[in-house]
Amino acid sequence: xxxxxxxxxxxxxxxxxxxxxxxxxxxxxxxxxxxxxxxxxxxxxxxxxxxxxxxxxxxxxxxxxxxxxxxxxxxxxxxxxxxxxxxxxxxxxxxxxxxxxxxxxxxxxxxxxxxxxxxxxxxxxxxxxxxxxxxxxxxxxxxxxxxxxxxxxxxxxxxxxxxxxxxxxxxxxxxxxxxxxxxxxxxxxxxxxxxxxxxxxxxxxxxxxxxxxxxxxxxxxxxxxxxxxxxxxxxxxxxxxxxxxxxxxxxxxxxxxxxxxxxxxxxxxxxxxxxxxxxxxxxxxxxxxxxxxxxxxx
Amino acid sequence: xxxxxxxxxxxxxxxxxxxxxxxxxxxxxxxxxxxxxxxxxxxxxxxxxxxxxxxxxxxxxxxxxxxxxxxxxxxxxxxxxxxxxxxxxxxxxxxxxxxxxxxxxxxxxxxxxxxxxxxxxxxxxxxxxxxxxxxxxxxxxxxxxxxxxxxxxxxxxxxxxxxxxxxxxxxxxxxxxxxxxxxxxxxxxxxxxxxxxxxxxxxxxxxxxxxxxxxxxxxxxxxxxxxxxxxxxxxxxxxxxxxxxxxxxxxxxxxxxxxxxxxxxxxxxxxxxxxxxxxxxxxxxxxxxxxxxxxxxxxxxxxxxxxxxxxxxxxxxxxxxxxxxxxxxxxxxxxxxxxxxxxxxxxxxxxxxxxxxxxxxxxxxxxxxxxxxxxxxxxxxxxxxxxxxxxxxxxxxxxxxxxxxxxxxxxxxxxxxxxxxxxxxxxxxxxxxxxxxxxxxxxxxxxxxxxxxxxxxxxxxxxxxxxxxxxxxxxxxxxxxxxxxxxxxxxxxxxxxxxxxxxxxxxxxxxxxxxxx
Numbered sequence: 001x002x003x004x005x006x007x008x009x010x011x012x013x014x015x016x017x018x019x020x021x022x023x024x025x026x027x028x029x030x031x032x033x034x035x036x037x038x039x040x041x042x043x044x045x046x047x048x049x050x051x052x053x054x055x056x057x058x059x060x061x062x063x064x065x066x067x068x069x070x071x072x073x074x075x076x077x078x079x080x081x082x083x084x085x086x087x088x089x090x091x092x093x094x095x096x097x098x099x100x101x102x103x104x105x106x107x108x109x110x111x112x113x114x115x116x117x118x119x120x121x122x123x124x125x126x127x128x129x130x131x132x133x134x135x136x137x138x139x140x141x142x143x144x145x146x147x148x149x150x151x152x153x154x155x156x157x158x159x160x161x162x163x164x165x166x167x168x169x170x171x172x173x174x175x176x177x178x179x180x181x182x183x184x185x186x187x188x189x190x191x192x193x194x195x196x197x198x199x200x201x202x203x204x205x206x207x208x209x210x211x212x213x214x215x216x217x218x219x220x221x222x223x224x225x226x227x228x229x230x231x232x233x234x235x236x237x238x239x240x241x242x243x244x245x246x247x248x249x250x251x252x253x254x255x256x257x258x259x260x261x262x263x264x265x266x267x268x269x270x271x272x273x274x275x276x277x278x279x280x281x282x283x284x285x286x287x288x289x290x291x292x293x294x295x296x297x298x
Numbered sequence: 299x300x301x302x303x304x305x306x307x308x309x310x311x312x313x314x315x316x317x318x319x320x321x322x323x324x325x326x327x328x329x330x331x332x333x334x335x336x337x338x339x340x341x342x343x344x345x346x347x348x349x350x351x352x353x354x355x356x357x358x359x360x361x362x363x364x365x366x367x368x369x370x371x372x373x374x375x376x377x378x379x380x381x382x383x384x385x386x387x388x389x390x391x392x393x394x395x396x397x398x399x400x401x402x403x404x405x406x407x408x409x410x411x412x413x414x415x416x417x418x419x420x421x422x423x424x425x426x427x428x429x430x431x432x433x434x435x436x437x438x439x440x441x442x443x444x445x446x447x448x449x450x451x452x453x454x455x456x457x458x459x460x461x462x463x464x465x466x467x468x469x470x471x472x473x474x475x476x477x478x479x480x481x482x483x484x485x486x487x488x489x490x491x492x493x494x495x496x497x498x499x500x501x502x503x504x505x506x507x508x509x510x511x512x513x514x515x516x517x518x519x520x521x522x523x524x525x526x527x528x529x530x531x532x533x534x535x536x537x538x539x540x541x542x543x544x545x546x547x548x549x550x551x552x553x554x555x556x557x558x559x560x561x562x563x564x565x566x567x568x569x570x571x572x573x574x575x576x577x578x579x580x581x582x583x584x585x586x587x588x589x590x591x592x593x594x595x596x597x598x599x600x601x602x603x604x605x606x607x608x609x610x611x612x613x614x615x616x617x618x619x620x621x622x623x624x625x626x627x628x629x630x631x632x633x634x635x636x637x638x639x640x641x642x643x644x645x646x647x648x649x650x651x652x653x654x655x656x657x658x659x660x661x662x663x664x665x666x667x668x669x670x671x672x673x674x675x676x677x678x679x680x681x682x683x684x685x686x687x688x689x690x691x692x693x694x695x696x697x698x699x700x701x702x703x704x705x706x707x708x709x710x711x712x713x714x715x716x717x718x719x720x721x722x723x724x725x726x727x728x729x730x731x732x733x734x735x736x737x738x739x740x741x742x743x744x745x746x747x748x749x750x751x752x753x754x755x756x757x758x759x760x761x762x763x764x765x766x767x768x769x770x771x772x773x774x775x776x777x778x779x780x781x782x783x784x785x786x787x788x789x790x791x792x793x794x795x796x797x798x799x800x801x802x803x804x805x806x807x808x809x810x811x812x813x814x815x
Contacts, residue, residue, distance in 0.1 A: 053646070055645075103475070103476065103641075104476055120643065120645070121643060122642070122643045122645065122646040123640075123641065123642050123643060123646055124475065124639065124640075124641040125639065125640045125641070126636065126638065126639040126640075127637075127638050127639075128635075128636070128637040128638060130343075130637060131341065131637045131638045138770050139770070141770065142766050142767065142769070142770035142771075145766045145769075145770075146762060146763045146766040146767075149762040149765075149766065150759050150762050150763070153758060153759065153762060154759070157755055190771070190772070190774075190775055191705055191774070191775065191778075193775075194705060194767055194771065194775045194778050194779070197763045197764075197766065197767045198712065198760075198763065198764075198767075198782070200763050201759055201760030201761075201762070201763035201764065202716075202760060204756075204759035204760070204763075205716075205719070205756040205757070205759060205760050206756075208752070208755050208756045208759060209723065209752055209756050212751065212752045212755060212756075213752075236730070237726075239726055240722050240723055240726045243672070243718075243722045243726075244716070244718065244719040244722050244723075246668070247665045247668065247669065247715050247718045247719070247722075248712070248715035248716055248719075249715075250661060250664040250665055250668065250715065251657075251661035251662070251664070251665060251711045251712065251714050251715035252661075252711070252712070252715065253661075254657045254658075254660040254661030254664060254711070255657045255661065255708055255711050257657075258653055258656045258657040258660055259653050259654060259656075259657045259707075259708065259711075260649065260650055260653035260654075262333075262650060262704060263704055263705065263708055266705065266708060267708065270712070
């Protein structure tokens, strides 16, 4: 069976301008949204704070919960449903020592309006500001190290311009995904950083398959121009690119729909990242190669 | 060419059987992370500077006693916390040289300056000594916490030092997390102090605290309203007896009201001091202070011999039992604060496992169906490879003793999706080669060898990202990184090695003119 004919001749490189415009606009919108909302929205992993997940026997009224929290001085907490109406997530942007027993204090504060036995504390996470700072630093460093390691590897296996082009593509993917997070007001947590590192790895995976073919075709290119060679290579790898993305999307979608609330944002990041990664390996990754070539000739 | 199969097939069988042997039965062999089995992850920081301060304070006392024993008149010996110094002031200038001699007994103190009036000196504690005290505080703290956790009854806890002054605890299956925190985080510094009955508490409360005294409070909780009041006490700063001389602490019940209390037993030294203090202070009040909270301040009725005392208070029997545990395990050399706490209840963990398995099953089935429809018989080979891939993944997880976490399950799912990639790369190449007019046999050869470098290059970048993730990540994230790393390695092995062997094996038996791909 074939989804795409094996001999496609799409003129991908002819769509460079359009692709750059679309990508540029998407990234601008994402960055704009980040600026407007005052930077990335950090989860408690990075900002420090406390998170309590409660399960009620029957769906509670969030306003009643808020009133209960006010009585223990936690009125400023964020309260939201978590997956179902019975699961409630409470976030406090503080992590004082007093909040250690925050789980049971929250439950106690609701005692007037709910039967205590009907509320179970499913999860408590408390991250101190110091740890939050450490984790933030570590997360940034880890992304940096991963990128450096990958640049070294690609420059060794290919040439420098391929490494730079691959990095541009992955920065593109990460920026677009970050923008989507910002637009949808999702939080950055440790797990999301893990998703981003995976996206980085995945985005490169796709890009490298294309580059590998470009390199192979360049060795015996004959009279074809670089742009023609790139076009041929992208077309030749197109069915593989779409197939792999397709199967990966299938499983990630399965994770997104069946995996539960806790890794919902994680699978969302992967979903977006893989889609964008596929797009960028076709439309964006090779642009720099063309640019580099034209500079060299000029 | 097919001769290679003679060693390839046994090797593959050995690897697969090894993986099955390592990971069977799954439930026992694969450890679950705290986020799946429920439990607590705690990071504590030992306030090491408090241990240094306590040590300075003790040394200042010690030095004062040493000088007094030489029949010299001391003005004061004071610890200066900020600079880790001790200042000694005498009444007579001529006493300075003999004091210097006394100080020779403390080699880690060096003289840094003398006061201009010739009556005092300042000694500096060496940086080495400070480091030593800090390290001791962490290692003793670790031991004490280990003792408490052991007595609390947690199966397979992990307790280890992290960095310079942090302690990492993993407590699987803790049912009452807040009680555990209470038990672990309590400094449990037990002190007996006499009340300062010569000076007025009223005046002290107005800010006029005598130099040798301090104000501490007793927490009293009204059991009906839950309101907490704090009663102030004016106590002598000097501690007459500490918890260090305890040999035992047990929960007992009051025979009249059936109220729980903690009964203490001292060693011979402690018993002797206790006897002496009670003898000399009859009709005065002795406060029992735990972590700067006054628990009770009974009047000494009589000399108490035998080294027994009791702590009463408004305890529940659970609180009294926990207090006995911490007192038995000993005090922490310095207070600890909780920097990070992640607790997952057991029902949420089970829920995550169920959902994780559901998504693996659905995701896997989708991929399976898709790949078989798309590549037909070759697709079946890919599916076999994929299945082996998961077996290898399970074996490797068991072999490395790596815990499976929720993100780890996501890693497995991702591996399922990405493992197909290596096969897809090969199959697409084979299709291309067939279209170029090659024979089935030549197309398979060319397909595998041409795709090989691409597979390696493409996978190594993801591998690099996963290794970095492993280095930086904690708990659940590490689980994700591990499954991803293993998954990548396994998928390369199964695609390049196993799929190839199956192709070759089939080809060696039947001669194919047309490949089902």
